Amino acid sequence: MILDTSKYLGKCVCGREHELRTKLVVCEYGALKNFDKYMADCGLTGFRTVIYDTNTYNLPSITHVPADQEIVLEAKGLHSEKGLIENMMTILERTPDYIVVVGGGTLMDFGRYSAWKLGIPFVAIPTIVSSDGFTADICSIIIDGQKKSIPMQAADAVICDMDVVSGAPMFLSIAGVQDIMAKYVSIADWKIAHLVSGEYFCPMVCDMAQEALDIMVRCANELAEGKEPDFEAMAYTQMLSGLTMQILSNSRAASGAEHLVAHLVEMKPRGFENAHGMHGECVGIGTIMCASAYHKLAERETIEVKPFEPVDEQWVRDVFGELADGILKENENDVLKTFAPENIKEKWPQIREIIATIPKAEELIELYTKIGAKHSLEELGIDESVREEFLDISSAIRNRLTLARMTRLIVK
């Protein structure tokens, strides 16, 4: 699949003028054999520095693309940290005209950060595609000991050679399936938020997210039937998802209440003390829990609403311990204050229709079981007690309008 992203550019029905730095996305077997042609198509010429780590350099399936300078970083202990990246920049023979990075998410941040710092383009050659970061512009980097996710620079081109990518371990691909299937909830959350609060919504971007979801659901069902994985289509969904983030400059279309489980697993509040798991696995569990809670809400034909009240400080302190101050700060300008609670009541019939597009939790569990994906709290070391409070806990950590968060305005 070759995706010319120009079709997403320019004046949109949403009223905005959309921009994308990424011009070309290729997901094809043998794509690296045509690498020079793709670079020419994107107008990338001149001194080319190619960055690998010792693992990606030695992959049997890799085609080493021509380079004016090759840098091979020691894979052991490699992590995305400002000091390490700046060290790497000292071994550049000269300021390249563009940087090419061959690797996974961590190595991408080396390319992304240094290209941004030098004001030059970078090109991504992913060696695994189980996340949607390759076409996004977010750099996850440790600065002064703190992990930050900062919008920096998107790749000018992402060239994904399926001969390389399809060799990645299957459990990574399965986690990637769960990350994209989370869009059942994230799309619903975005539509509901738009309906209730008038929050910005772009139908074109929503369609891109929906397309990624539809294709991944087809791929997941094929896996469940025992068919060969369609790696090309699976990679394409991740690329589309990342592009939605690049267009919106945020993750609205890709990340709703379900995604917050991944953050909770990192933050380790009450009930998550022993939690662990890959990003996709965590959001997979989040998708199941949201599906279950949302469908339970939708059983009610009508609802009653109550006036806004700030999140309860004592509860936050009990659940989040030493993280509480940060959580309280996040909730200072609560998005729930920005619209009349009656809107939820008024739009309830449409909200129920949107919830109906999410599969039932049992259906998700059945599919995840068949494809060998994680599907229980126990597997991720999350305490069962969280189930009851899940919507409250997860929605407290990010001030984004989701149906989960709106439950604070709905009479129980």
Ligand SMILES: [Zn+2]
């Ligand atoms: Zn738009």
Ligand SMILES: [Zn+2]
């Ligand atoms: Zn995700």
